[in-house]
Amino acid sequence: MSEAADSALSMRAVDKSFGSKQALRQCSFDVERGSVTAIVGANGAGKSTLMSLAVGLLEADSGEVSVLGRSPDRNGICPGLAYVAQHKPLYSGFTVTDILRFGAKSNAQWDNAYALHLIDDAQIPPSARVKTLSPGQRTRVALALALGRRPEVLLLDEPLAELDPVARRSVVRALMTDAAEHGTTVVLSSHVLSEVAEIADQLLILGSGRVRLSGSVDELLGEHYLLTGPADPTALIGAGAIVESQQRAHLVRGPRPDRLDGWRVDPPNLEDIVLAYLTTTDEEAA
Numbered sequence: 001m002s003e004a005a006d007s008a009l010s011m012r013a014v015d016k017s018f019g020s021k022q023a024l025r026q027c028s029f030d031v032e033r034g035s036v037t038a039i040v041g042a043n044g045a046g047k048s049t050l051m052s053l054a055v056g057l058l059e060a061d062s063g064e065v066s067v068l069g070r071s072p073d074r075n076g077i078c079p080g081l082a083y084v085a086q087h088k089p090l091y092s093g094f095t096v097t098d099i100l101r102f103g104a105k106s107n108a109q110w111d112n113a114y115a116l117h118l119i120d121d122a123q124i125p126p127s128a129r130v131k132t133l134s135p136g137q138r139t140r141v142a143l144a145l146a147l148g149r150r151p152e153v154l155l156l157d158e159p160l161a162e163l164d165p166v167a168r169r170s171v172v173r174a175l176m177t178d179a180a181e182h183g184t185t186v187v188l189s190s191h192v193l194s195e196v197a198e199i200a201d202q203l204l205i206l207g208s209g210r211v212r213l214s215g216s217v218d219e220l221l222g223e224h225y226l227l228t229g230p231a232d233p234t235a236l237i238g239a240g241a242i243v244e245s246q247q248r249a250h251l252v253r254g255p256r257p258d259r260l261d262g263w264r265v266d267p268p269n270l271e272d273i274v275l276a277y278l279t280t281t282d283e284e285a286a
């Protein structure tokens with residue numbers, strides 16, 4: 001990921017605890033403007049905490065958080081930023097039209113035509129009340145409310161959880177279209193890689209509150225390889241490092257050799273990489 005100057009969102013050595021529970025530890029990363037970044041981590045890894053710090057709902061114990069070059073404001077969401085929380089708190093008695101009216105009233109940049117287009121695209125009647133909508137439809141309304149602000153940065157906490165495959169595909173398409181047509185920086189979290197692999201060009205893996213790995217998907221794929229063979233490969237991998245070993249198969253980070261006699265050298269897929277980093281312990285990652 002890029003360095004801080006051109007970042008849409010960056011953190012430097014951020015710590016956040018709840019009582020004795022350390023939710024984030026020394027978190028540092030940069031999200032490049034215009035990128036689509038997936039934050040992947042198991043339940044409790046710290047994804048929602050990270051997003052809440054970015055939007056100013058929480059304050060870091062130490063370290064720096066910067067969104068579009070500014071510190072998040074505890075008194076209101078930073079201009080240019082939109083956030084869809086995990087449980088999409090939309091007033092259940094409101095109609096979709098009421099929700100969009102609320103969006104218009106509370107945002108100077110509001111683009112009602114675009115918000116209506118997104119609702120129409122999702123085939124949701126504007127007169128429908130939120131409580132009558134399915135989880136997938138609620139996600140689409142929450143997305144229209146967020147994208148109607150015409151944000152530069154859109155943060156989505158587990159936007160695809162609870163959606164059936166058809167609804168998931170249409171939400172992913174809506175996000176990809178927005179990112180491509182408007183250059184919106186999108187940051188979305190998930191505990192399931194396959195939900196976000198199609199859409200993300202950058203990846204941030206969180207494990208037990210630590211950044212285990214971050215970077216462009218293409219670079220991460222190029223920097224790792226799978227080595228399968230009969231013995232301990234330590235002597236064979238040169239400047240590389242073994243990330244994880246499963247019996248005779250090893251994920252290695254380092255320059256990929258063209259061939260090694262007696263060994264199989266394969267390119268990894270993204271899932272191989274994510275699972276390996278998610279299973280590394282604090283001691284191994286240190």
Ligand SMILES: Nc1ncnc2c1ncn2[C@@H]1O[C@H](COP(=O)(O)OP(=O)(O)OP(=O)(O)O)[C@@H](O)[C@H]1O
Nearest residue numbers: 018021023041042043044045046047048049050191
């Ligand atoms: N308000 C809070 N009070 C106490 N502990 C909290 C609070 N919020 C989060 N935590 C703890 O901090 C850790 C990180 O939680 P967080 O919700 O950020 O994880 P997550 O990756 O978003 O998880 P999930 O995928 O389950 O939503 C967890 O151990 C959680 O129990």
